[in-house]
Amino acid sequence: MAVTLKEVAERAGVSRSAVSRTFTDGASVSDKMRRKVEKAAKELGYSPNALASSLTTGRTKLIGLVSNNFHNPIFLEVFDLFTRGLQDRGLRPLLVNLTDETDPENSVRMLRQYSVDGVVVASSTLPPGFAKAFRDAGVPVVHSFGRASSAPQVHVVGIDNVECGRMAARELVARGYEHVGIMGGPEAATSTQDRFTGFMSELAAHPNVKVSHSFAEAYSFDAGRREMLRLLENSPAQAYFCGDDVLSIGALSAIDDSGLSCPDDIGLIGLNDMEMAQWENINLTTIHQPIQQIVTSSIELMVAMLDDPERYPETRIFPCSIVERGTLKAEA
Amino acid sequence: MAVTLKEVAERAGVSRSAVSRTFTDGASVSDKMRRKVEKAAKELGYSPNALASSLTTGRTKLIGLVSNNFHNPIFLEVFDLFTRGLQDRGLRPLLVNLTDETDPENSVRMLRQYSVDGVVVASSTLPPGFAKAFRDAGVPVVHSFGRASSAPQVHVVGIDNVECGRMAARELVARGYEHVGIMGGPEAATSTQDRFTGFMSELAAHPNVKVSHSFAEAYSFDAGRREMLRLLENSPAQAYFCGDDVLSIGALSAIDDSGLSCPDDIGLIGLNDMEMAQWENINLTTIHQPIQQIVTSSIELMVAMLDDPERYPETRIFPCSIVERGTLKAEA
DNA sequence: CACATTTTTGCAACCGGTTGCAAAATGCGT
DNA sequence: ACGCATTTTGCAACCGGTTGCAAAAATGTG
Numbered sequence: 078m079a080v081t082l083k084e085v086a087e088r089a090g091v092s093r094s095a096v097s098r099t100f101t102d103g104a105s106v107s108d109k110m111r112r113k114v115e116k117a118a119k120e121l122g123y124s125p126n127a128l129a130s131s132l133t134t135g136r137t138k139l140i141g142l143v144s145n146n147f148h149n150p151i152f153l154e155v156f157d158l159f160t161r162g163l164q165d166r167g168l169r170p171l172l173v174n175l176t177d178e179t180d181p182e183n184s185v186r187m188l189r190q191y192s193v194d195g196v197v198v199a200s201s202t203l204p205p206g207f208a209k210a211f212r213d214a215g216v217p218v219v220h221s222f223g224r225a226s227s228a229p230q231v232h233v234v235g236i237d238n239v240e241c242g243r244m245a246a247r248e249l250v251a252r253g254y255e256h257v258g259i260m261g262g263p264e265a266a267t268s269t270q271d272r273f274t275g276f277m278s279e280l281a282a283h284p285n286v287k288v289s290h291s292f293a294e295a296y297s298f299d300a301g302r303r304e305m306l307r308l309l310e311n312s313p314a315q316a317y318f319c320g321d322d323v324l325s326i327g328a329l330s331a332i333d334d335s336g337l338s339c340p341d342d343i344g345l346i347g348l349n350d351m352e353m354a355q356w357e358n359i360n361l362t363t364i365h366q367p368i369q370q371i372v373t374s375s376i377e378l379m380v381a382m383l384d385d386p387e388r389y390p391e392t393r394i395f396p397c398s399i400v401e402r403g404t405l406k407a408e409a
Numbered sequence: 410m411a412v413t414l415k416e417v418a419e420r421a422g423v424s425r426s427a428v429s430r431t432f433t434d435g436a437s438v439s440d441k442m443r444r445k446v447e448k449a450a451k452e453l454g455y456s457p458n459a460l461a462s463s464l465t466t467g468r469t470k471l472i473g474l475v476s477n478n479f480h481n482p483i484f485l486e487v488f489d490l491f492t493r494g495l496q497d498r499g500l501r502p503l504l505v506n507l508t509d510e511t512d513p514e515n516s517v518r519m520l521r522q523y524s525v526d527g528v529v530v531a532s533s534t535l536p537p538g539f540a541k542a543f544r545d546a547g548v549p550v551v552h553s554f555g556r557a558s559s560a561p562q563v564h565v566v567g568i569d570n571v572e573c574g575r576m577a578a579r580e581l582v583a584r585g586y587e588h589v590g591i592m593g594g595p596e597a598a599t600s601t602q603d604r605f606t607g608f609m610s611e612l613a614a615h616p617n618v619k620v621s622h623s624f625a626e627a628y629s630f631d632a633g634r635r636e637m638l639r640l641l642e643n644s645p646a647q648a649y650f651c652g653d654d655v656l657s658i659g660a661l662s663a664i665d666d667s668g669l670s671c672p673d674d675i676g677l678i679g680l681n682d683m684e685m686a687q688w689e690n691i692n693l694t695t696i697h698q699p700i701q702q703i704v705t706s707s708i709e710l711m712v713a714m715l716d717d718p719e720r721y722p723e724t725r726i727f728p729c730s731i732v733e734r735g736t737l738k739a740e741a
Numbered sequence: 742c743a744c745a746t747t748t749t750t751g752c753a754a755c756c757g758g759t760t761g762c763a764a765a766a767t768g769c770g771t
Numbered sequence: 772a773c774g775c776a777t778t779t780t781g782c783a784a785c786c787g788g789t790t791g792c793a794a795a796a797a798t799g800t801g
Contacts, residue, residue, distance in 0.1 A: 079521065079547075081787060092751045097789060104790095107749060107797090127522040128460045128469065129787035132756040137460065139523075142504070147489035150482040157479035160506035169523065172474070172504045174492035189411065190459040191471075191501065215411075298688055330690040356630055358662040358690070413757055424781045429759060436760095439767090439779060461757035464786040 080123040089117035100125050131192060140168045140379065141188040141196040141216075145175035145203060149296055149323055151351045151368065155199055155221075158372040166380060168194070175203070181210035189214055195379050197221055202266035202296075205230065217382035221375040224267040225394050232382070234375045234393045238268050241364050241397050242275025245318035245346050250280070252405055254316040254344060256287040260304055260328060262320030264292045269320055272348070276318055289314055293324055301327025309335050316344030316405065322351045325361055329404070345404040348397075360403040367395045412455040421449035432457050463524060472500045472711065473520040473528040473548075477507035477535060481628055481655055483683045483700065487531055487554075490704040498712060500526070507535070513542035521546055527711050529553055534598035534628075537562065549714035553707040556599040557726050564714070566707045566725045570600050573696050573729050574607025577650035577678050582612070584737055586648040586676060588619040592636055592660060594652030596624045601652055604680070608650055621646055625656055633659025641667050648676030648737065654683045657693055661736070677736040680729075692735040699727045 086093045091114060098104035099114040106114075117123075131137040140163055146152040156172075163170050171193060173184050188196060188211070195217040198208045208220040208231045223233040242259070249257045259276045262269040273290065280288045291308065293300040301324035308314075309331065319325040325347030332339050339345055347354060347363035354361040374393050382388050418425045423446060430436035431446040438446075449455075463469040472495055478484040488504075495502050503525060505516050520528060520543070527549040530540045540552035540563045555565040574591070581589045591608045594601040601624065612620045623640065625632040633656035640646075641663065651657040657679030664671050671677055679686060679695035686693040706725050714720050 079524075079787095083787080093788080094751060094790075095749090097787095098750090101789080105749060110749075124518050124522055126524060126787055128524055129464055129756090130789070132461055132464070132758085132787080133789040135756085139503075147485060147492075150485060153479060153482060153485040153488075156485075156488065156504070157506060157508065160479075160504050161508065164506060169519075170504045171471075172488070172492050172502045174489060174496060176489065176493065186456050187501075190456055192411075192458060192460055298684070302689070326688070326690075330688055334689055352630070356658070356662055357634070357666055358658075411757095415757080425758080426760080426781060427779090429757095430780090433759080437779060442779075458757055461786090462759070464757080464788085465759040467786085 079126070080121045082125065085114065085117050085121055085123045088121060089113045136194055137192045138168050139171050139191060139193045141173055141193045142170040142199065143173040143175055143184060143196060144199040145178070146200055147174060147176055149321070150353065151349050152199070154368060155372060158369060159197065159199065159376070162372060162376040166376065181207045185210050185214045188216065194383055195219070197375060197379060198223065201235070201268040202263070204267060217379065217386050219375045219379050219382070221371055224271065225392055227392070229390045229392045232378050232390050234371050234378060235395070236366055236397050237394050238271030239275035241348060242272040242318070243279040244364060244397065244399065245348070246276045246279035248346060248399055248405070249316050249318065249344070250283050250286055252316070252344065252408055254286070256314045258289040258291070258308070258314035258317045260301070260308065260317045260319045260324065261290065261292040262296045262324060263294060272320065293320060296321050296323055298323055298327040298330070301325065302331045304328070305331035306335070309337070313343060316346070319345060319347050322347040322349040322354050322361060322363055325363065326353065326359055329359065329361070339404050340406045344406055350400050355402070362402045362404045363400055364397050365400045366397055370395050411458070412453045414457070417446065417449050417453055417455045420453060421445045468526055469524045470500050471503050471523060471525045473505055473525045474502040474531065475505040475507055475516060475528060476531040477510070478532055479506060479508055481653070482685065483681050484531070486684070486700060487704060490701060491529065491531065491708070494704060494708040498708065513539045517542050517546050520548065526715055527551070529707060529711060530555065533567070533600040534595070536599060549711065549718050551707045551711050551714070553703055556603060557724055559724070561722045561724045564710050564722050566703050566710060568698055568703070568729050569726050570603030571607035573680060574604040574650070575611040576696060576729065576731065577680070578608045578611035580678060580731055580737070581648050581650065581676070582615050582618055584648070584676065584740055586618070588646045590621040590623070590640070590646035590649045592633070592640065592649045592651045592656065593622065593624040594628045594656060595626060604652065619646070625652060628653050628655055630655055630659040630662070633657065634663045636660070637663035638667070641669070645675060648678070651677060651679050654679040654681040654686050654693060654695055657695065658685065658691055661691065661693070671736050672738045676738055682732050687734070694734045694736045695732055696729050697732045698729055702727050
């Protein structure tokens with residue numbers, strides 16, 4: 078069905094190499110030759126088979142885009158940015174859905190079978206070892222939204238979740254809350270653990286502020302709502318740092334339904350600054366995560382690694398900032 | 410770097426064909442041979458190069474997953490279902506982001522360069538001609554969430570948007586509203602056009618009910634909010650059928666902010682039944698679109714086409730149903 | 742115009758697999 | 772043990788490209 082190099086060569090009356098060369102830039106071809114070949118190619122509707130050429134060049138321009146976050150709306154934006162960013166650089170995202178996968182082995186094998194040039198792991202919940210499995214298989218890896226580390230085994234691009242925890246704690250203290258809580262995401266997620274650590278460490282410096290903590294079962298509306306309903310049952314804190322915006326919105330709904338009001342009765346601060354957080358009927362105070370920069374930087378790093386696979390692993394952390402909206406009481 | 414067939418063959422002391430055969434099922438290999446080969450393969454950590462084999466077999470197991478809906482949360486679920494469904498069948502989604510692309514040509518060429526076995530166009534806004542461009546290039550294609558047609562040029566799986574429009578109209582009439590409106594999505598989208606057609610045609614049978622219509626600029630919260638604010642400025646209808654749930658939620662926020670209440674002052678009915686629609690602080694009455702079935706059926710159809718590329722184009726329409734929540738007044 | 746230098750071109754081998762075909766090995770019946 | 776049918780195996784060509792090398796053509800120099 079498809080037109081091949083050979084057919085174009087025959088039609089143009091030249092060698093196969095000549096055709097190949099007109100389609101690889103940097104190769105030596107005379108103008109006359111190029112015109113002849115391009116004419117024949119156009120007439121036949123030829124375009125080179127990327128996979129066949131990958132066999133000899135060793136590059137497929139395929140990038141594995143691996144994630145397990147298919148339920149957090151913020152990741153739709155992440156996918157949007159990644160796919161467009163990769164496309165713009167002539168790279169093709171091969172999407173791998175890791176939901177329910179705990180073992181990297183299968184995906185590693187599969188992505189190697191397809192000779193991907195690199196892998197982007199886009200997940201805030203997968204352990205660092207997951208990304209490392211790809212590196213050990215000899216594939217350039219960038220872990221986006223991964224856990225920051227001072228001695229990274231693979232490239233990591235993201236935010237400092239510990240610092241975010243601290244920032245949230247500082248903000249609640251500054252607002253004059255005297256009993257605060259963290260309602261974390263799933264306890265197994267690295268992002269949850271780090272935010273928790275930061276939150277608690279900051280509050281250790283404020284012994285006069287009472288702290289409580291609990292964890293929701295998932296980064297989801299329902300989990301946030303359920304957990305907040307449970308918390309409201311006996312002596313809740315005055316304000317909560319929620320694991321992320323989706324959880325916050327669930328919590329908000331629980332608060333509303335309990336006849337309480339936010340921020341009058343209970344304050345909330347989220348994390349991510351997803352689009353919905355600014356919707357007028359939500360209006361969530363939250364910590365902004367610079368998604369666009371993280372994605373852009375991840376792609377840059379990936380491109381750099383394609384040139385130099387031995388590049389030394391690097392951690393790139395982007396600062397977050399608080400976006401004040403309507404779910405915390407005014408400064409004390 | 411990667412281990413090749415040849416190395417395994419040498420190590421096992423057999424021919425290259427023998428190795429190839431142990432990794433292609435249905436091939437004739439003795440048990441003794443298979444064991445020898447598998448041992449050598451395991452020792453070397455060999456796994457076959459899917460792209461090299463595609464050269465001779467003509468199948469890559471790559472499926473282009475093409476969409477331009479990267480801003481509607483419902484599509485995160487669509488991507489989740491597609492990627493998992495394809496993976497489960499040993500197929501690999503190559504994601505193509507068509508945002509801002511109006512011409513199918515580039516994507517067609519790119520997907521042919523990668524020899525995809527098939528293409529799924531997942532979009533409710535792309536015109537039928539887009540999917541047809543892939544078919545014309547000789548690639549099996551399924552248009553999911555596409556426009557239903559009695560004489561389809563390509564396989565279409567989705568819902569009957571005209572009927573959804575009628576259904577919404579019937580519901581509003583049954584509830585006793587005497588002035589109703591449709592606040593459609595972007596006018597250029599086929600789904601908008603069809604829903605509009607259905608809505609108006611049903612109301613033509615009810616001359617005593619006053620109808621008005623308008624269109625939002627996008628399927629987004631902001632567009633819905635803006636449009637509703639505009640509508641509220643002078644004599645709005647008593648109830649609106651909104652182009653989709655995201656628009657509805659935007660409209661809801663506009664209504665709240667205007668000091669009006671839903672459903673007491675203005676009724677709303679959406680379309681999609683996205684997860685958020687059931688959140689307690691939204692609680693949107695809407696038309697449920699059976700996404701899971703659409704995706705499953707699309708994948709089935711795709712798999713069937715891989716076996717028989719000449720399969721006659723087919724339209725598969727799944728019924729929608731109204732999910733009653735809290736944004737319409739009780740039945741008259 | 743002859744000669745040296747540079748550019749362009751084609752040949753042939755190769756990338757990592759698959760597969761038709763014929764030869765070798767095995768199984769079966771007696 | 773034999774002949775015959777059936778499996779199993781290896782050879783070699785092929786899939787659709789790329790690329791090192793040397794020959795051919797074009798260009799420059801005196």
